[in-house]
Amino acid sequence: MTAYNTAPGPDPDEQSRIRAGVLSGFAAYGIWGLLPLYFVALEPATPVEIVALRVLFSLLFCLALLALTGGLRPLGRALRSPRTLGALAVAGLLIGANWLLYTVATTTGNTLEASLGYFINPLVAILLGVLVLRERMRALQWTAVGIGFVAVVVMAVFYGQVPWLSLGLAFSFGFYGLVKNRMGGSYPAIVTLTVETMALTPLAALVVALLGADGRLTLGTEGTGHLLLMLSSGVITAVPLILFGVAATRLPLSTVGMIQYVAPIGQFLLAVLVFGEQMPVERWVSFCFVWLAVLLLVLDAVRAPRVRRA
Numbered sequence: 001m002t003a004y005n006t007a008p009g010p011d012p013d014e015q016s017r018i019r020a021g022v023l024s025g026f027a028a029y030g031i032w033g034l035l036p037l038y039f040v041a042l043e044p045a046t047p048v049e050i051v052a053l054r055v056l057f058s059l060l061f062c063l064a065l066l067a068l069t070g071g072l073r074p075l076g077r078a079l080r081s082p083r084t085l086g087a088l089a090v091a092g093l094l095i096g097a098n099w100l101l102y103t104v105a106t107t108t109g110n111t112l113e114a115s116l117g118y119f120i121n122p123l124v125a126i127l128l129g130v131l132v133l134r135e136r137m138r139a140l141q142w143t144a145v146g147i148g149f150v151a152v153v154v155m156a157v158f159y160g161q162v163p164w165l166s167l168g169l170a171f172s173f174g175f176y177g178l179v180k181n182r183m184g185g186s187y188p189a190i191v192t193l194t195v196e197t198m199a200l201t202p203l204a205a206l207v208v209a210l211l212g213a214d215g216r217l218t219l220g221t222e223g224t225g226h227l228l229l230m231l232s233s234g235v236i237t238a239v240p241l242i243l244f245g246v247a248a249t250r251l252p253l254s255t256v257g258m259i260q261y262v263a264p265i266g267q268f269l270l271a272v273l274v275f276g277e278q279m280p281v282e283r284w285v286s287f288c289f290v291w292l293a294v295l296l297l298v299l300d301a302v303r304a305p306r307v308r309r310a
Contacts, residue, residue, distance in 0.1 A: 020246065020250060021246060021247045021250030021251040022247070022255075022259075024243040024244070024246035024247040024250070025243070025244070025255075025256055025259040026259060026262060027243045028240040028241070028243035028244040028247060029240075029244075029259055029260055029261075029262035029266075030262055031240040031243075032240055032263040033262055033263040033264070033265065033266020034266055034270070035102075035106070035236070036106040036111045036114070036267060036270050036271070036275070037270065037274075038229070039102075039103055039106045040106065040107060040275075041229055042107075042226070042229055043107065044222070045219075046211075046216070047100060047103040047104045047107055048100070048211070049208070049211055049216075049217060049218060049219070050103050050107075050233070051096065051099045051103055051204075052203075052205075052207040052211075053204075053219060053230055053233055054099060054233040054237055055096065055099075055200045055203075055204035056197075056201065056204050056205065057230075057233045057237075058193065058197045058237040058238060059194065059197040059198060059201055059234070060234055061235055061237075061238050062190055062193055062194040062197065062234070062238055063194060065190060066190060066191070071188065071190060071191060074187055074191050075191050075195070077187075078187050078191055078195050079195065084183070084186070084187070084195070085199075087179055088195040088196050088199060089195075089196075089199040090179055091179045091180060092195070092196035092197065092198075093199070093200070094175050094176040095172075095196060096203075097168070098169060098172040098176060101117075101169050101172065102114055104165065105117075105165045105169070109275065110277075111267055111270060111271035111275055112267075112268065112271040112272070112279070113163055113165040113166045113169075114169060114264075114271075115264045115265075115267035115268040115271060116264075116286070116287065116290060117163075117165065117166035117167070117168070117169030117170045117173075117264075118169065118170070118173075118263055118264035119261070119264045119287075119290045119294055120151075120152075120166060120170040120290060121169070121170045121173050121174055122257065122260070122297055123145050123170075123293060123297075124170045124173075124174035125174050125177055125178075126141050126144070126145060126297075127145055127174075128174050128175065128177075128178050132178060133181075138300055140296045140297070140299060140303070141296075141297065141300055143293075143296055144293040144294075145293070147289050147292055147293040148289070148290060148293040150289050151286045151289035151290045151293070152166075152167070152286075154282065154285050154286045154289060155282065155283065155286040158282040158285070189241050189242065189244070189245040190242060190245075193237075193238065218230075247259070257297075258298055261294060268287075
């Protein structure tokens with residue numbers, strides 16, 4: 001008698017979900033990797049003006065999107081919860097600081113430091129998980145964190161300065177992720193971004209008013225193209241976040257973690273090939289140490305599920 005394999009084949013719907021998740025993840029991190037081009041195109045706007053307007057236009061775009069998609073009810077629920085408001089206000093301050101540091105880096109010829117910061121960020125996230133959440137680190141993770149620390153020391157000693165922008169980006173986004181982790185997934189990403197920008201809106205509005213009073217506001221003074229680019233900052237902020245949300249709900253966390261390196265790789269290539277930033281030997285050494293740490297994290301992410309199954 002012939003034996004037939006009756007095991008079910010791959011689920012087409014599941015394959016479609018995974019495919020959509022992968023494409024969305026690469027699109028989100030691809031946009032974040034190309035953001036330096038956008039910020040450079042906003043000259044002569046200062047980083048402070050760019051971030052302030054980014055907050056205001058992001059809020060308007062998010063509110064419009066929530067109104068169109070029927071998402072105002074969860075927004076109202078978030079606004080009525082003091083605990084949620086407090087956590088998202090802290091998250092807003094952290095992401096606002098991250099946006100400011102990133103804009104400063106990319107508009108002052110320091111895109112390489114921004115790239116380094118986002119390569120370091122997973123190491124910071126792991127360290128915060130151990131120190132704050134009492135998570136246990138595996139041997140490869142400990143090794144990766146140690147190598148990342150060596151990279152910072154190398155840059156500080158041999159390159160002549162501590163990479164403050166890189167560390168500021170890594171830790172601000174690391175703590176931002178920690179706050180969001182403690183909140184859980186109670187609200188859609190677009191709702192939390194709306195509340196975060198609401199928390200920053202009074203400060204952003206004050207900055208815009210002061211810049212306008214001093215005659216230093218470039219919004220509407222640099223031509224139609226510049227104005228449209230400024231107005232699009234809300235879309236530039238929210239769209240990759242929405243794409244990231246699609247990826248995060250359709251893919252394993254380890255897969256999303258690997259895709260995240262698309263952004264700093266894109267920033268690195270832009271810095272070297274497009275902006276012509278210098279890469280002396282000391283900086284190459286630092287980056288090589290960080291890339292080695294990243295490789296260990298990727299290996300650990302691939303190896304860990306196999307170890308659990310065994």
